[in-house]
Amino acid sequence: MTDLRTRFQDWLPRLVLSPSLAAVLVFVYGFIAFTLYLSFTDSRMLPSYDWVGLENYSKLWGLRHWHTAIANLGIFALLYITICTAIGLTLAIFLDQKIRGEGLLRPIYLYPMALSFIVTGTAWKWFLDPGIGLEHTMHLWGWESFEFGWIKDRDMAIYTVVIAAVWQSSGFVMAMFLAGLRGIDNEILKAAQIDGASNWNLYRRIVIPLLRPAFLSAFVILSHLAVKSYDLVIALTGGGPGRATELPATFMYSYTFTRNSMGIGAASAVIMLMTIAAIMTPYLYAELKDKG
Amino acid sequence: MSHATQDTAVRTGRIARTFIYLVLLLFALFYLLPFFVMLANSLKPLSEITGGNMMALPQDWTIAPWLSAWSTAQIGVEPTGLRPYFLNSILMVVPAVAISTVIGALNGYILTKWRFRGDTVIFGLMLFSCFIPFQIVLIPMARMLGLMGLAGSTPGLVLVHVVYGIGFGTLYFRNYYAAFPTELVRAAQIDGAGFFQIFWRIMLPVSGPIAVVNIIWQFTNIWNDFLFGASFADLDSMPMTVALNNLVNSSTGVKEYNVHFAGAILAALPTLLVYIVAGRYFVRGLMAGSVKG
Amino acid sequence: MGFLDIRNVTKSYGAVEVLHQVDISVQEGEFLVLVGPSGCGKSTLLNMIAGLEGITSGEIAINGRVVNAVHPSKRNIAMVFQSYALYPNMSVAQNMTFGLEMHGVPKPERDKALKDVAALLQIEPLLDRKPGQLSGGQRQRVAMGRALVRDPDVFLFDEPLSNLDAKLRVDMRTEIKKLHEKLKTTVVYVTHDQIEALTLSTRIAVMNGGYVQQLGTPQEVYDDPANVFVASFMGSPSMNLIPARLRLNGQAAVEIADGAGQPVALPLTGTPGGAQDGDALLFGLRPEALTDTEGADRHARNIVTFRNPVDVVEPAGSDTFVTTTLGGKDAISRMRADTRLTPGQTCDFAVNMDKAVLFDPRTEQRLRLT
Ligand SMILES: Nc1ncnc2c1ncn2[C@@H]1O[C@H](COP(=O)(O)OP(=O)(O)OP(=O)(O)O)[C@@H](O)[C@H]1O
Numbered sequence: 013m014t015d016l017r018t019r020f021q022d023w024l025p026r027l028v029l030s031p032s033l034a035a036v037l038v039f040v041y042g043f044i045a046f047t048l049y050l051s052f053t054d055s056r057m058l059p060s061y062d063w064v065g066l067e068n069y070s071k072l073w074g075l076r077h078w079h080t081a082i083a084n085l086g087i088f089a090l091l092y093i094t095i096c097t098a099i100g101l102t103l104a105i106f107l108d109q110k111i112r113g114e115g116l117l118r119p120i121y122l123y124p125m126a127l128s129f130i131v132t133g134t135a136w137k138w139f140l141d142p143g144i145g146l147e148h149t150m151h152l153w154g155w156e157s158f159e160f161g162w163i164k165d166r167d168m169a170i171y172t173v174v175i176a177a178v179w180q181s182s183g184f185v186m187a188m189f190l191a192g193l194r195g196i197d198n199e200i201l202k203a204a205q206i207d208g209a210s211n212w213n214l215y216r217r218i219v220i221p222l223l224r225p226a227f228l229s230a231f232v233i234l235s236h237l238a239v240k241s242y243d244l245v246i247a248l249t250g251g252g253p254g255r256a257t258e259l260p261a262t263f264m265y266s267y268t269f270t271r272n273s274m275g276i277g278a279a280s281a282v283i284m285l286m287t288i289a290a291i292m293t294p295y296l297y298a299e300l301k302d303k304g
Numbered sequence: 305m306s307h308a309t310q311d312t313a314v315r316t317g318r319i320a321r322t323f324i325y326l327v328l329l330l331f332a333l334f335y336l337l338p339f340f341v342m343l344a345n346s347l348k349p350l351s352e353i354t355g356g357n358m359m360a361l362p363q364d365w366t367i368a369p370w371l372s373a374w375s376t377a378q379i380g381v382e383p384t385g386l387r388p389y390f391l392n393s394i395l396m397v398v399p400a401v402a403i404s405t406v407i408g409a410l411n412g413y414i415l416t417k418w419r420f421r422g423d424t425v426i427f428g429l430m431l432f433s434c435f436i437p438f439q440i441v442l443i444p445m446a447r448m449l450g451l452m453g454l455a456g457s458t459p460g461l462v463l464v465h466v467v468y469g470i471g472f473g474t475l476y477f478r479n480y481y482a483a484f485p486t487e488l489v490r491a492a493q494i495d496g497a498g499f500f501q502i503f504w505r506i507m508l509p510v511s512g513p514i515a516v517v518n519i520i521w522q523f524t525n526i527w528n529d530f531l532f533g534a535s536f537a538d539l540d541s542m543p544m545t546v547a548l549n550n551l552v553n554s555s556t557g558v559k560e561y562n563v564h565f566a567g568a569i570l571a572a573l574p575t576l577l578v579y580i581v582a583g584r585y586f587v588r589g590l591m592a593g594s595v596k597g
Numbered sequence: 598m599g600f601l602d603i604r605n606v607t608k609s610y611g612a613v614e615v616l617h618q619v620d621i622s623v624q625e626g627e628f629l630v631l632v633g634p635s636g637c638g639k640s641t642l643l644n645m646i647a648g649l650e651g652i653t654s655g656e657i658a659i660n661g662r663v664v665n666a667v668h669p670s671k672r673n674i675a676m677v678f679q680s681y682a683l684y685p686n687m688s689v690a691q692n693m694t695f696g697l698e699m700h701g702v703p704k705p706e707r708d709k710a711l712k713d714v715a716a717l718l719q720i721e722p723l724l725d726r727k728p729g730q731l732s733g734g735q736r737q738r739v740a741m742g743r744a745l746v747r748d749p750d751v752f753l754f755d756e757p758l759s760n761l762d763a764k765l766r767v768d769m770r771t772e773i774k775k776l777h778e779k780l781k782t783t784v785v786y787v788t789h790d791q792i793e794a795l796t797l798s799t800r801i802a803v804m805n806g807g808y809v810q811q812l813g814t815p816q817e818v819y820d821d822p823a824n825v826f827v828a829s830f831m832g833s834p835s836m837n838l839i840p841a842r843l844r845l846n847g848q849a850a851v852e853i854a855d856g857a858g859q860p861v862a863l864p865l866t867g868t869p870g871g872a873q874d875g876d877a878l879l880f881g882l883r884p885e886a887l888t889d890t891e892g893a894d895r896h897a898r899n900i901v902t903f904r905n906p907v908d909v910v911e912p913a914g915s916d917t918f919v920t921t922t923l924g925g926k927d928a929i930s931r932m933r934a935d936t937r938l939t940p941g942q943t944c945d946f947a948v949n950m951d952k953a954v955l956f957d958p959r960t961e962q963r964l965r966l967t
């Protein structure tokens with residue numbers, strides 16, 4: 013009945029979409045399955061297919077390095093998300109006050125986002141180096157007692173990662189909040205002022221609650237960036253001093269490719285994926301449901 | 305995501321405004337300082353760095369560190385400078401961006417204008433793939449590239465970036481095309497245009513803005529990538545970021561900070577340039593990364 | 598068999614059936630209007646005729662050919678969309694000839710068709726502009742022009758006037774009507790505006806909830822509605838539906854409560870078949886059949902008058918609408934513009950019983966007089 017051309021046209025869209033779908037199914041979901049499988053095997057330097065059950069996971073959780081990595085990720089993610097959000101929100105609210113030169117300030121806040129984490133790491137590594145960076149400069153300027161050696165300090169080095177990461181991402185959070193602020197109906201603000209709300213109350217009671225979607229988006233983006241953080245640590249501290257700034261991402265890489273413990277590396281990757289999935293899935297699900 | 309020029313109706317007092325300007329300027333300083341320091345010190349001789357003040361402008365201006373970073377610095381074992389790796393990055397970025405833009409556009413077009421049962425699930429699968437930690441695919445990808453004979457090659461990296469760029473490309477184009485009236489596609493169908501004719505003649509001519517967003521996004525991401533480069537490239541295909549890291553972290557010899565900074569700026573230059581030229585679209589791309597279209 | 602036949606067509610999205618057993622036959626040169634409230638399935642039906650939506654069951658035939666499986670571009674139809682759907686990147690001329698180009702019509706012929714249609718619609722000066730540089734009315738014309746150059750068997754319109762402002766809408770309505778009278782092409786036209794439906798159509802299909810409620814000429818649909826839905830949907834202000842009782846002792850009559858709650862008997866011109874004395878009814882009366890005594894239709898044979906208080910007076914330019922209470926509900930009466938009534942007054946109302954219609958309040962179906 014149906015003429016050929018019509019039937020072909022009906023199938024063409026699905027045909028054109030299928031390579032992408034196949035690629036995603038193989039390279040994303042297939043690979044996830046493969047890694048998941050490897051995490052249950054005794055793979056070392058090369059993948060092996062001998063099933064060892066949960067052994068890698070129990071080994072993993074017994075490793076001090078992994079505990080360091082997880083603790084670091086906790087500290088890093090918490091501070092990174094909170095500080096970026098705080099700075100981003102403050103800058104956005106301040107920029108939204110009919111600021112002269114906004115057009116100049118905005119790109120300054122945002123440009124670090126265009127840089128590679130390797131570049132950011134290189135810059136900050138040196139800036140924070142006590143021998144030639146900030147500390148040295150302060151000494152030259154006559155502040156002899158100034159000390160800032162966190163990057164060489166096992167206990168404090170993770171905070172330097174936070175500083176560099178905040179430097180890179182907070183401008184972007186500012187842009188998200190600024191867009192949110194600009195999207196708020198001015199009449200609501202005028203109404204609140206007529207109701208006698210002070211600026212403080214205006215923001216606390218009306219504006220910030222209205223920014224809920226921006227908070228949510230910022231949280232989702234920042235938390236997934238935190239879990240994926242790899243390059244910055246490599247460039248800034250190389251995971252050191254010692255292994256003090258190890259994160260799950262660097263842990264996975266070194267166990268898989270330099271320590272020949274692919275099974276454990278795979279297990280750590282699975283845990284990273286599950287962490288991100290726990291954050292992203294509800295968010296994406298809600299987004300997709302809205303859009304139908 | 306309109307950057308409407310309307311400002312808030314909030315009124316602030318004089319002292320408050322001074323405070324606001326102060327904070328804003330301090331942060332501007334915070335964001336500018338590391339880059340300024342890098343730039344200033346890349347133009348100093350090494351002795352001036354180790355002995356002098358990093359905040360100071362060069363006394364003895366020199367472009368030697370830049371020349372060294374570009375063509376003679378030791379990367380790994382070879383004194384090649386960053387030049388070959390810059391070229392590697394270009395050879396990787398250009399095809400990868402081009403291909404993933406075409407794929408993204410087609411996918412977005414299909415998922416909005418040729419909807420079928422299950423398309424939302426497919427889109428969901430693609431979308432989720434944007435956010436996975438790439439560590440989860442490193443091991444099988446290394447094997448797959450080996451099997452395909454693409455291990456350690458630039459085409460291999462192109463493939464990797466194209467595959468993991470599908471999600472974002474599709475997301476951008478889908479959100480953009482969703483706002484494009486479906487009636488136009490129906491009118492074209494009645495006019496007798498087929499699937500590809502509608503794409504070429506009706507959709508593509510209006511896709512400029514989102515294509516720019518996608519190109520900038522993919523370009524920035526792929527250029528700045530380190531993980532895939534470090535995992536899958538060999539010496540001949542190593543991208544700029546990996547080479548820079550090798551330059552900076554090579555353990556041999558004196559640390560030539562000025563050369564490192566020149567190299568870092570060289571590595572940042574293309575994306576900074578894109579950002580300066582098309583910052584508006586760059587922001588839009590970043591924001592679309594938060595899914596809200 | 599008509600020129601465009603819709604035979605027992607249904608449409609389902611998944612498990613939800615949105616069109617039920619639609620059966621319409623359109624003659625060549627007819628102007629069929631599909632009218633109904635939002636979501637009733639008008640656009641769905643039109644899109645099925647166009648081939649833009651699949652047909653779940655049933656058949657659609659155009660010019661004797663079943664087109665269920667025929668691609669939209671091969672059905673020899675043209676469609677004008679609500680948003681006009683002009684290609685934003687093409688000039689007006691390119692927009693209009695795109696379809697011909699896709700069908701492989703040679704350039705000289707395309708130019709000729711373009712010239713003729715542009716002249717017909719008086720849009721020659723616009724041909725080089727982009728759609729973005731046109732006003733709403735001009736876009737509307739171009740959209741029609743694009744349909745006209747195709748010289749199709751059937752024109753399909755989906756709410757083509759709803760994006761225009763009120764004045765322009767009336768002008769374009771007249772223009773479409775003129776065009777149809779000149780070209781005599783078969784038209785299927787979707788609207789939710791019942792005035793558009795009444796003025797343009799040769800026949801109307803009133804739809805609700807995926808069912809065709811009534812199919813008939815504008816006159817039939819307006820004067821002789823098949824059920825309560827059609828009666829209240831068509832006409833503005835809509836038909837008064839007054840709760841009443843049937844009286845069969847003596848002459849058949851409906852009994853309604855006047856403003857004071859006292860019964861008033863209005864004699865009928867026949868008896869509703871199967872009904873019993875005392876049955877509850879809905880008594881349908883168009884505002885123009887409820888007037889003051891001077892305004893009553895002089896050709897009417899059965900006029901009944903009674904006194905009732907005036908509640909609200911609303912001048913509307915050419916008419917004045919007077920609200921009164923009948924059967925415990927507001928009833929609207931259409932009077933001449935120069936009426937002097939004020940609220941609180943009582944007035945003699947004249948009911949034109951020739952135009953009265955009765956409905957069964959339970960089934961909401963029409964009760965016909967015999
Ligand atoms: N793709 C779809 N999937 C599910 N239901 C649909 C779909 N398209 C339309 N419907 C449903 O079919 C019914 C008829 O829709 P249709 O667009 O034909 O209404 P309409 O009469 O044209 O209304 P309007 O005047 O608002 O344009 C509606 O209830 C609508 O929700």
Ligand SMILES: [Mg+2]
Binds near residue numbers: 639640641
């Ligand atoms: Mg409709």
